[in-house]
Amino acid sequence: MxxxxxxxxxxxxxxxxxxxxxxxxxxxxxPFPSEKSFDFVKKMDHIQIQVKDENRMKMGVYDGYFFxxxxxxxxxxxxSYLIRKELSIRGERxxxxxxxxxxxxxEEFQLASVDRCSKNLTFVRxxxxxxxxxxxxxxxxxxxxxxxHVTNCYLTGSLVTVVPLIWYVPYNGFRxxxxxxxxxxxxxxxxxxxxxxxxLSGYNGRLPLEDMKETLPTKPKQSPTRQEPVDPKLKEILExx
Numbered sequence: 001m002x003x004x005x006x007x008x009x010x011x012x013x014x015x016x017x018x019x020x021x022x023x024x025x026x027x028x029x030x031p032f033p034s035e036k037s038f039d040f041v042k043k044m045d046h047i048q049i050q051v052k053d054e055n056r057m058k059m060g061v062y063d064g065y066f067f068x069x070x071x072x073x074x075x076x077x078x079x080s081y082l083i084r085k086e087l088s089i090r091g092e093r094x095x096x097x098x099x100x101x102x103x104x105x106x107e108e109f110q111l112a113s114v115d116r117c118s119k120n121l122t123f124v125r126x127x128x129x130x131x132x133x134x135x136x137x138x139x140x141x142x143x144x145x146x147x148x149h150v151t152n153c154y155l156t157g158s159l160v161t162v163v164p165l166i167w168y169v170p171y172n173g174f175r176x177x178x179x180x181x182x183x184x185x186x187x188x189x190x191x192x193x194x195x196x197x198x199x200l201s202g203y204n205g206r207l208p209l210e211d212m213k214e215t216l217p218t219k220p221k222q223s224p225t226r227q228e229p230v231d232p233k234l235k236e237i238l239e240x241x
Contacts, residue, residue: 024062024070024072024113024178024179024182025072025075025179026059026060026072026073026074026075026111026179026182026183026186027074027075027076027183028059028060028074028076028082028111028182028183028186028187028190029076029082029187029190030082030086030187030190030191030194031187031191035076037075037076037077038076038077038085039085039088039089040088040089041081041084041085041088042084042087042088042091044084044087044088044098046100046101046102047087047097047098047101047102047103047104048102048103048104048105049080049083049084049103049104050080050103050104050105050106051078051079051080051106051109052105052106052107052108054078054079054080054106054109055071055078056073056077056078057071057073058071058072058073059072059073059074059078059079059109059111059186060072060074060111060112060113060182060186061110061111061112061113061114062112062113062178062182063112063113063114063115064115064152064178065115065116065117065151065152065153066152072182074186079106079109080106082190083104086194092203093194093198093201093203094197094198094201094203095201095202095203096132096135096200096201096202097132097197097200097201098201100132100133100134101132101133102130102131102132102133102135103129103130103131104128104129104130104197105128105129105130106126106127106128107127107128107129108125108126108127109125109126109127109189110123110124110125111123111124111182111185111186111189112124113178113181113182115151115152115153116151117151117152117153118149118151118153119147119148119149119151120147120148120149120150120151120178121145121146121147122145122146122148122178122181122182122185123143123144123145123146123185124142124143124144124145124185124186124188124189125142125143126140126141126142126143126189126192126193127139127140127141127142128140128193130196130197130200132200132201135200138196138200140193140196142189142192142193144185144188144189145185146181146184146185148181150177150178150181
């Protein structure tokens with residue numbers, strides 16, 4: 001009877017943990033303080049933004065080994081919206097692009113977490129072409145990955161036996177779960193992409209390109225000082241010299 005109770009409890013915990021593994025929330029955005037999920041987007045007809053084969057409800061993919069691959073929508077919107085949002089709310093960082101217009105074509109964007117029982121590979125790949133009117137086309141390519149043993153197989157083994165659990169919980173806390181890894185890599189890719197776009201748009205981290213003019217140092221204007229009264233005899237001596 002006791003064995004049945006323990007087995008039933010372990011089964012409930014196992015199902016719960018595996019269910020939690022599937023419930024991944026994708027929160028990919030450019031890491032700025034107090035970033036909103038959705039914001040006002042300006043109309044910019046002179047800038048073409050296209051993401052190849054974009055699925056607004058599937059920005060990332062999670063393959064949990066025990067389950068069918070799951071498409072993950074981003075809580076902050078699809079990639080094309082994130083680009084338009086960035087140009088709208090932080091336009092001072094893209095002076096040339098907003099002034100002249102241009103094209104942004106994302107050829108490939110992949111964000112995925114794939115379990116292979118004993119190991120997990122979480123990766124992001126972003127390739128894009130950027131052209132500002134009057135300038136040559138530039139290419140952007142970014143790839144990053146996290147290899148770990150944060151998998152459903154190890155999670156299952158840790159629940160069934162106590163010894164692996166002692167190892168798995170600290171390791172999971174150190175490496176981060178699949179949700180942490182996906183969000184981290186997704187934000188890293190956006191941060192690098194927008195930094196590249198800022199550089200091509202003439203943003204130097206402080207001022208737009210057209211404001212970076214060398215100015216000569218000017219002497220501070222001196223306020224007139226009050227003169228002390230001069231002794232009449234001393235004045236006559238000075239004038240005679």
